[in-house]
Amino acid sequence: MQIYLPIADQPVNILLILAMGLAVGFISGMFGIGGGFLMTPLLIFLGISPAVSVASVTGHIAASSMSGAISYWRRRTIDLALALMLLAGGIIGTAVGVWLFTFLRKVGQLDITIGVAYVLLLTVVGALMVAESLRAILRAQKGKPVELRRPGSHLWIHGLPIKLRFKRSRIYVSVIPVWSIGFIIGFFGALMGIGGGFLLVPMLIYLLRVPTATVIGTSMVLTLLTMASATVMHAATNHLVDAVLALILMIGGVAGAQFGARAGQKMRGERLRLLLGLLVLAVGIRFALTLVLPPENIYSIRVLGGEG
Amino acid sequence: MKPALWGVLPLTLATLAASAIPVSAERLVTSLSEYQVKIASNFVGQNLVLFGGIEADGAGQAQRSGYDIVATVTGPAQSLITFRKRRALGIWVNAEAREFEDAPAYLAFLSNRPLTAIVNHETLLRLQLGLENYPLPERSQTGSSEDSDEPFRVALIRLRREQGLYREESNAVTFLTPRLFRAFVPLPADVPVGNYLVDVRLFADGAQIARAAAPFEVAKEGVEQIVTSAAREHGVLYGLAVVTMALLTGWFASIVFRRD
Numbered sequence: 001m002q003i004y005l006p007i008a009d010q011p012v013n014i015l016l017i018l019a020m021g022l023a024v025g026f027i028s029g030m031f032g033i034g035g036g037f038l039m040t041p042l043l044i045f046l047g048i049s050p051a052v053s054v055a056s057v058t059g060h061i062a063a064s065s066m067s068g069a070i071s072y073w074r075r076r077t078i079d080l081a082l083a084l085m086l087l088a089g090g091i092i093g094t095a096v097g098v099w100l101f102t103f104l105r106k107v108g109q110l111d112i113t114i115g116v117a118y119v120l121l122l123t124v125v126g127a128l129m130v131a132e133s134l135r136a137i138l139r140a141q142k143g144k145p146v147e148l149r150r151p152g153s154h155l156w157i158h159g160l161p162i163k164l165r166f167k168r169s170r171i172y173v174s175v176i177p178v179w180s181i182g183f184i185i186g187f188f189g190a191l192m193g194i195g196g197g198f199l200l201v202p203m204l205i206y207l208l209r210v211p212t213a214t215v216i217g218t219s220m221v222l223t224l225l226t227m228a229s230a231t232v233m234h235a236a237t238n239h240l241v242d243a244v245l246a247l248i249l250m251i252g253g254v255a256g257a258q259f260g261a262r263a264g265q266k267m268r269g270e271r272l273r274l275l276l277g278l279l280v281l282a283v284g285i286r287f288a289l290t291l292v293l294p295p296e297n298i299y300s301i302r303v304l305g306g307e308g
Numbered sequence: 309m310k311p312a313l314w315g316v317l318p319l320t321l322a323t324l325a326a327s328a329i330p331v332s333a334e335r336l337v338t339s340l341s342e343y344q345v346k347i348a349s350n351f352v353g354q355n356l357v358l359f360g361g362i363e364a365d366g367a368g369q370a371q372r373s374g375y376d377i378v379a380t381v382t383g384p385a386q387s388l389i390t391f392r393k394r395r396a397l398g399i400w401v402n403a404e405a406r407e408f409e410d411a412p413a414y415l416a417f418l419s420n421r422p423l424t425a426i427v428n429h430e431t432l433l434r435l436q437l438g439l440e441n442y443p444l445p446e447r448s449q450t451g452s453s454e455d456s457d458e459p460f461r462v463a464l465i466r467l468r469r470e471q472g473l474y475r476e477e478s479n480a481v482t483f484l485t486p487r488l489f490r491a492f493v494p495l496p497a498d499v500p501v502g503n504y505l506v507d508v509r510l511f512a513d514g515a516q517i518a519r520a521a522a523p524f525e526v527a528k529e530g531v532e533q534i535v536t537s538a539a540r541e542h543g544v545l546y547g548l549a550v551v552t553m554a555l556l557t558g559w560f561a562s563i564v565f566r567r568d
Contacts, residue, residue, distance in 0.1 A: 002497075004351045006528065006535040010498040011352050058549045066558025067565075109392055112401050223560075228551045237549025239539045243550050244531075245350070250554055254561035291399040298394075299463035300402070303413075303500075304387040 008052045009243035012246060015024060016046075021116070021252020025064060029260025030267075031276045032068070032216040034061040034195025034223050037122060041283055044096065050111050052242055053235040054101070054193030058227045059246035061195040064253045065224040071261075072217030079168040079214045083221040085220030089179035090226040093186025100234040101191055105238070108302065114289050117192050121192065123285025136270035169214045173279065177207060190230045195223040198280060319429040321518075336365040336510045336520040346497060346529040356493040358418075358506055363487075376419065376426040376511040377481045377489050378437055383414030383473075384502030387447070388466075390460040407447040413500035414473050415423065415442060418480035418491050427514050435509070435516070439465050439476050454497075472496035501526045 003012040007148050028035030045054035072078050104110040160174035181203050185196040200219045204210040209261050210218065235241045264272060309488055341357035360376055388411045390527045394403035419426060423438050433441050444461055468474035475494065481491040493506065510518040528536055 002350065002352050004349050004497070004532060006532040007539055009500070024493050026438050034539065038381035043309060063557040063561075065462060066555050067561040069556075071558060083526065108389060108402050108405060112399075116399070148474070231548035231551050231554070232544060235550060236543035239543055239546075241539065241547060241550055243535050243539070244548070246550055247553060247557075250557040254351040254557055255565075258561065258565040294395075295393055297467070298392055298400070299395070299460070299467060300391045301464055301467050302388060302389045302391070304407075 001285035005181035022256035025253035025256025026260035029257030030264035033197035055240040057193040058247035062227040063250035078217035081133035086182035089182025093183035097190025109306035126281030336518040353497040359490040381416040385410040416475040420481040
């Protein structure tokens, strides 16, 4: 069943897109992430231009993090104050990301930048996650109690000024790292079409010492807010958000996320992290191959002022 | 009559006057199956049908060995950039670019037999018939300028051919009777919107003896049209609408799948 996408200017199989939404939604629900880092590459491999993919996926992530955020809200595991502080940096990061996106598109280097950013971010983060979860699994097998890693009880981050107390998370930290983390997430989110949940959760745990109880819910709220603003900014500057594509993705995504969340609860935390790490790593390597291997076509064309 | 047709008319007269063959007795009459191609949400491409007849004009009929038809279909003009990748620091990046101005978004040469069999090469060049002979004016270049531009032009044509937007089909025109012909104008699913022109030339004995033109339009319709114009003209509102849609979808899902 084909449907014509008004902004991407091409027909796609609606069932295929729906199935992709379901599959990515399942994974995102299982790991408590947005799943943008999977969805954007999938759309690109499907032949949709990277620019339209990135811009449309932001809307899709907003939807899936909305449904996640509501269920965490009901369980009262969201640190709203922390989320809003992160957002302050996130909005600026998003604006800078959208600006860079627009600029790179103009000079014809957007696709390559998205590619390189994916490779660097995904291989590094994926490798770290795999290493960390393998260590945790080995430790559990040796019979030692699984302890939450808290490297060096005092990081330099905790010496920074302008400290604030976040009651729900029971932490007392400087706003400088909070804003910086928000900025980084917003920036990469807008540039690469990712929610950044897989980046944000480890950063909150290891850098800010946010307890696991509030980390996922808070991350979801931040993802929701940054992705919602990224959608509006992309729509206002590049006019590349495909509402039809985004809607199909959203429907598949939110449904899949519910089943994923149930599956995720049955698995052990470190196994889950290992799987996610392998997944992140695999996508990164796939991107690396397309950059390093000689391309099938060394020429490419782009319509000026049209679709990217 | 559309303005595009008026533009072709003086040309036709001029060509007729300049023709080496005595002013011919033939007149070309053409018609398209549709003058407006609508892109709705179920659009997957379409074949337009071009019908044409060769009318004898007056009594003095020249003896012809046979007629040939070449139809040139051109879409709206676009500026295109062709990039060439080069290996830098181990990865492939777009290193060089050539910008082509006023390249047609769609370009098809439809004929009843190979163009080179219809007229000689000089005439093809002069009449700009065939993808090889169609001028693609170039604007600027970036990157190293030592290389010739020809590879970029060739790559542009090849890539557009692969997309089905540039075509040269020597069996697209069928003569139903010696004086009546039909041609399919294949429009792929990602055909660009805009104004198109079908320029039909009648050849006999290696010379052009008549010419006619028929314009048509490709436009989005219904939801497709609304979404496109909203995205272009009201970007912020459109973005807010997509966000609202996202929030509602997420909220709806959390109700439908609520477990507690």
